[in-house]
Amino acid sequence: MQIRTHLESLPPYTPIEPFEILSARIGREPSQIVKLDANENPYGVLPAVRKALAEMDFPHIYPDPESRALRKALAAFTSVDEEYLLAGSGADELLDLLMRVFLEPNERILSCPPTFGMYPFDAELNAARCIEVPRNADFSLNLPAIRKAVDEFKPKLLFIASPNNPDGSLIPADVMDELLSLPLLVVLDEAYIEFAGENLGASISRIREVPQRDNLVVLRTFSKWAGLAGLRIGYGAFPKWLMPTLWKSKQPYNVNVAASVAAQASLANVDELKVLVEKLKDERTRLLSALGAVPYLKPYPTQSNFILCQVNGRDAAELKAKLAQEFGVFIRYFNKPGLRDHIRISVGRPSDTDVLIEALKAL
Structure with a gap:
């Protein structure tokens, strides 16, 4: 039996994992995890x-x-x-x-x-x-x-x-x-x-x-x-x-x-959703300002529910790993050309921003 030849060399897509998998991996309850890696709406469904x-x-x-x-x-x-x-x-x-x-x-x-x-x-x-x-x-x-x-x-x-x-x-x-x-x-x-x-x-x-x-x-x-x-x-x-x-x-x-x-x-x-979107946009402004005050980060302006940051003077992949293991904060890192010294952070609730910024300052 032979699969299609081009699939043999196909690199797998790396998906984001859900709360229960992340919880088991780092030994924290889902309620103790700040998930800012997949651009999900932190307020959930209406x-x-x-x-x-x-x-x-x-x-x-x-x-x-x-x-x-x-x-x-x-x-x-x-x-x-x-x-x-x-x-x-x-x-x-x-x-x-x-x-x-x-x-x-x-x-x-x-x-x-x-x-x-x-x-x-x-x-x-x-x-x-x-x-x-x-x-x-x-x-x-x-x-x-x-x-x-x-x-x-x-x-x-x-x-x-x-x-x-x-x-x-x-x-x-x-x-x-x-x-x-x-x-x-x-x-x-x-x-x-x-x-x-x-x-x-x-x-x-x-x-x-x-x-x-x-x-x-x-x-x-x-x-x-x-x-x-x-x-x-x-x-x-x-x-x-x-x-x-x-x-x-x-x-x-x-x-x-x-x-x-x-x-x-x-x-x-949809009017209720508009209120939630505006809350996230307001928090985006606050998060952008807070990230800009972290000495080793350079955040980019954004029109979305995430912020890309250049990481200066330290390893971006290591920063991502430490945030997860030591603080239960999950962000996104891309091991790709042009992004290896960057991290992407989803906009969360105000409490998520507070935990993230304290963790970034501690590191």
Whole structure:
């Protein structure tokens, strides 16, 4: 028996671990852990979501394969007609679906690291190649190099995040317009858009442009702003010409009943979510200031629910390990080019910030 050859050399993706695993690893109760490594919403789901999950109908029946009720709610929320919308088991499923739909073996996508690691991972998983055009030192995009790579390698898809993970920067409107002029499909990952600007990023998002463009996809998730990371629910807006192929290519029952119910309840109570998002944005300001006062850290401005910091004069990986083992504080470290002297810290509750800053000062 022989597995596909390209999978033999596929490096595994390194996922974030949950409370119970972290608790067992360091010998601390979950209540004594400050988890700032995965950009989750520390306030969890709304009470209305818990109630909807407890009272949901027909969990023993397969879900609607078209997620019609959810897509109707999403259409009202995004101002994009539901015929352009597709829900998935997290935005990750939709990333993989796009690659399965478009890429033959050895065909190419384009990505701009440092950025979300699932783009190259999914490409390699699908026997495709990822052409990487590194960002500038300030994490801005290198447009001349992107144009050159498009001309030379003819990638089919460009995956770009705004706000970008891990630095939290937005793509300026004129730069985005330039990307949309390229001869490929632009996949704009807006996983963190609700933390940017005002009104959950409504004035910054490009999602309402999708019906007017043939080469723009916008992906979003409920994992970050809505606190549904554990339920796996995301969605995307796609050009109309692409929708028939996506419908027949996705798994039939890809969105489970609980995830759909939770997402709909979140949208029905979006004003409460806005309050929580504003609390996190206020705490982001406080955390950014506090990190800037730590002598060995240089925090970057951010439009997301995390802050990237350059670590000066000490080993970033060792700092991450000591925070976990000695203080029960978990942050993210990336052993990747351009990031080996950096750490990424999620915005938590005020009490989380207090514990983190005291730990950083003690170290």
